[in-house]
Amino acid sequence: MFNPTSITFIGYLIVMVAVGLFAWRYTKNFNDYILGGRRLGSIVTGLSVGASDMSGWLLMGLPGAVFLSGICESWIAIGLAIGTYLNWKIVASPLRVYTEVAHNALTLPDYFTHRFEDKSKLLRIISAFVILLFFAIYSASGMVASARLFEMVFDLPYSTALILGTIATLAYVFLGGFLAVSWTDTIQASMMCLALIITPLAVMWDLGGWTATINQVSQVSANHLNMLQGQTFIGVISLLAWGLGYFGQPHILVRFMAAKDAKVMPQACRISMIWLIFCLGGAVAAGFFGAAYFAAHTDVAAPVVANHERVFMVLSTTLFSPWIGGILLSAILAAVMSTLSCQLLVCSSVLTEDFYRAFIRNNASQKELVWVGRATVIGVSLVAILIALDPNNLVLSLVSYAWGGFGAAFGPAIILSLLWKKCTKNGVLCGIIVGALTVLVWHHGGWWDLYEIVPGFVFSALTIIVVSLLDPNKPSKSVSDTFDYVHEKLEEAKKLN
16 A cells, blocks of 8 residues: 555645645635635736646546547647636636625625625525535536545545545645645646646657657547547537636636736736646647557556546556656646635635525624634535445546536626626526526436537526616616726726736
């Protein structure tokens, strides 16, 4: 059980928990625990957005899909790159300014409530419920990925590996909250990027260079080189549509809310996009070249044949010394922990801010809220563990379901609430409900093999526009004035940049 690989792995876990202990000193109130006091600079903001986005599927799900089907699966990566860029350009700065102006909103439900002056609190309740529903699924995907990793590194039963993997993430989230998550994200993002650059290069070196590797891939299957192999028009649209999900992911949007100010966004965007391109390219290359490697080395291919999502893990332990392999496997844990920690923290903030403080203890002290937040992190983890108990779960399928749910429910609501002055409370409320229900129904119906985020996003956007235009309760003067003020501040920020 204890070998160079596992020792390196354990060392990484100790460092992450140490960061959590350090962040504990700076976590003085609930704002610190949830948003780090809104003081993240461009580097931490840019890298933490990327790390919180790219979960275990980046080093397991995506390489595994490319390993099976070839370069045609890279349409997902293209869609994600486009979606990330548009999210930075359309949403990042307006959301940062708006959430501070709107009574220092700490969560998305809090933002919607204050943006539309919703005294009924229906927006808060419905949006909080949607977040908890889909994050239970999303968090389970991270736990499955960490369990697979602990299972392989320590040769443990799946159930034991699941519990240990969850405890590893819980430790530093519980201690340091948002600051711990953001600081560790920066470390983890660097590790992920380095691992995804080194591993494909090592495969090419082993197989004799670029030309020899491509030839080997073509011998496995000529279809692996065809971007359109097995793809229909609807299939390509479905893969590209992953990019729509960015506009509605609470764990990514909260990073924009935590930035120091809107002025850091252009630099943070550049850092995030460079990191993303290297990581997505490396993940696709790991699966693509991995097909060639395991065709040439059938003696070590059995674990990958049994589960294609292990391709990066097996490459890491086969191509490198145990010490280096341990560091590369830690990159997978970094991907899992960075996203899972963000998701647990968002769920905690929703339960604490949008249920406990809003409905149970309106006058709760800051210290009380921090401890309630820590307790809810544990509660959400237990629910996600129950979903993740099935060892047959695939990381990518769980992620796609939750990603589609968030993108359809919140994407149009976020964009239109930030950019359209005539958007109304009832329009957004109906849009969130329609988007979430469409994803839930379409996922189980599977009509035309179209990814559920597409109809969900379209129906949600149309609902918000139509209901807002027909709504007799137009935005009040104070809501309109706030909208104008926010956009004046954004214009000032653009001039300074």
